[in-house]
Amino acid sequence: AQSVSQHNHHVILSEAASLELGCNYSYGGTVNLFWYVQYPGQHLQLLLKYFSGDPLVKGIKGFEAEFIKSKFSFNLRKPSVQWSDTAEYFCASFGKTDSGYSTLTFGKGTMLLVSP
Amino acid sequence: EAGVTQFPSHSVIEKGQTVTLRCDPISGHDNLYWYRRVMGKEIKFLLHFVKESKQDESGMPNNRFLAERTGGTYSTLKVQPAELEDSGVYFCASSQDRGGELFFGEGSRLTVL
Numbered sequence: 001a002q003s004v005s006q007h008n009h010h011v012i013l014s015e016a017a018s019l020e021l022g023c024n025y026s027y028g029g030t031v032n033l034f035w036y037v038q039y040p041g042q043h044l045q046l047l048l049k050y051f052s053g054d055p056l057v058k059g060i061k062g063f064e065a066e067f068i069k070s071k072f073s074f075n076l077r078k079p080s081v082q083w084s085d086t087a088e089y090f091c092a093s094f095g096k097t098d099s100g101y102s103t104l105t106f107g108k109g110t111m112l113l114v115s116p
Numbered sequence: 117e118a119g120v121t122q123f124p125s126h127s128v129i130e131k132g133q134t135v136t137l138r139c140d141p142i143s144g145h146d147n148l149y150w151y152r153r154v155m156g157k158e159i160k161f162l163l164h165f166v167k168e169s170k171q172d173e174s175g176m177p178n179n180r181f182l183a184e185r186t187g188g189t190y191s192t193l194k195v196q197p198a199e200l201e202d203s204g205v206y207f208c209a210s211s212q213d214r215g216g217e218l219f220f221g222e223g224s225r226l227t228v229l
Contacts, residue, residue, distance in 0.1 A: 032215050043119070044207065044220035090159065094215045099174030103149070104209075104218055106159040 002026055002095030006107035013081055013114050021076040021110050023091030032094035033074045034104070035065055039087045047089075050074065061085070083116045118142070120221035122208050128227045134196040137224045141190070141210030148191050149211075149218060150183060154204040162206075165191060166214075177202075198228045 007022030025033065035047040048059025055067040065076045074091060091107040121140045129135050141148045150162040162181070163173035167188035176183070180199070185191040195202050205225050209218040 034217075036220075043222040044209075046217050049217060099172055101164070101172035101174065102215065103161045103164055103172060103175075105161065106151075108158040 002093050002105040004091050004093050004105050004107040006089075006091050006110050008110050009108065011110055011112045013112070015083055015114055015116055016080050017114075019076070019078040019081045019085070019112070021089055021091075021112070023074045023076065023107060024072050025074065025091075025093040025095075026072065029095070031067075033065075033067060034092040034094070035059065035063070035074075035076050036090045036092060036106075037087045038090070044090070047076070081112075081114050083114050085112060086114045087112060120208055120210050120219050122206075122221035122224050124224055125222065126225045126227070128229065129198055130229050131200055132197045134194065135198055135226060137193045137195075137206050137208075137226070139191045139193070139208030139221060141208070142219055145210035145212050145219070146188070147211040147214055148185060149209045150191070150193055151207040151209065152204050153207065153223075154201075159207065162193075195226070198226075200228050202226060203228045 003026045005024050033050045036044045037047050038044045047063050048057050050057045050067045058064045063078050067074050089110045092104050094104050096102050123138045127135050146167050148165040151159050153159045161175040163183055164171045165185045168185050182194045205223040207223045209220045211218045
């Protein structure tokens with residue numbers, strides 16, 4: 001079954017600092033990878049996704065992620081964070097569960113707090 | 117276009133009572149998913165509907181949970197009888213294509229006392 005691990009549960013940064021959130025997934029054949037974000041009081045929304053092609057994926061709000069197949073990683077990056085980036089970030093992969101069906105599997109999430 | 121809507125946003129019940137959560141997916145989305153997040157843990161898959169059929173319910177914790185999607189539109193998730201460990205946030209999501217982007221509702225927070 002697919003599994004996703006996120007390296008940090010809590011990250012605290014000052015505005016303008018650079019961000020990198022780690023994500024590793026277990027191999028499961030064809031890989032569809034996602035980063036979702038949940039801002040305070042809002043629903044989960046998609047930041048970016050990777051299905052195939054260019055391993056450097058650009059998403060909304062200046063975020064990007066790099067798919068490195070050899071490392072089973074899909075780290076999220078942003079060169080300069082803003083206070084409004086304070087949120088919880090989830091890495092997810094679409095792959096097989098123990099039942100043999102495919103579904104979206106999430107990591108535990110990383111809470112990012114950006115101080116002004 | 118309306119997004120995925122869930123009701124209620126928050127429910128507080130006592131152990132042993134019954135609660136029914138509702139999800140209205142985005143119109144035209146055949147795929148509907150239920151997920152749950154218990155505090156401090158990851159978001160876990162519960163089940164997946166394609167139209168009115170249960171495609172995969174391997175994530176349902178036990179037989180106290182019953183999900184339906186009559187007519188292939190909205191879905192309900194009933195917990196009967198509720199236990200303390202059922203507390204958490206229940207997310208519903210829908211998608212047009214299997215494996216594509218999931219659109220999430222705001223979640224229904226369930227507190228069992």
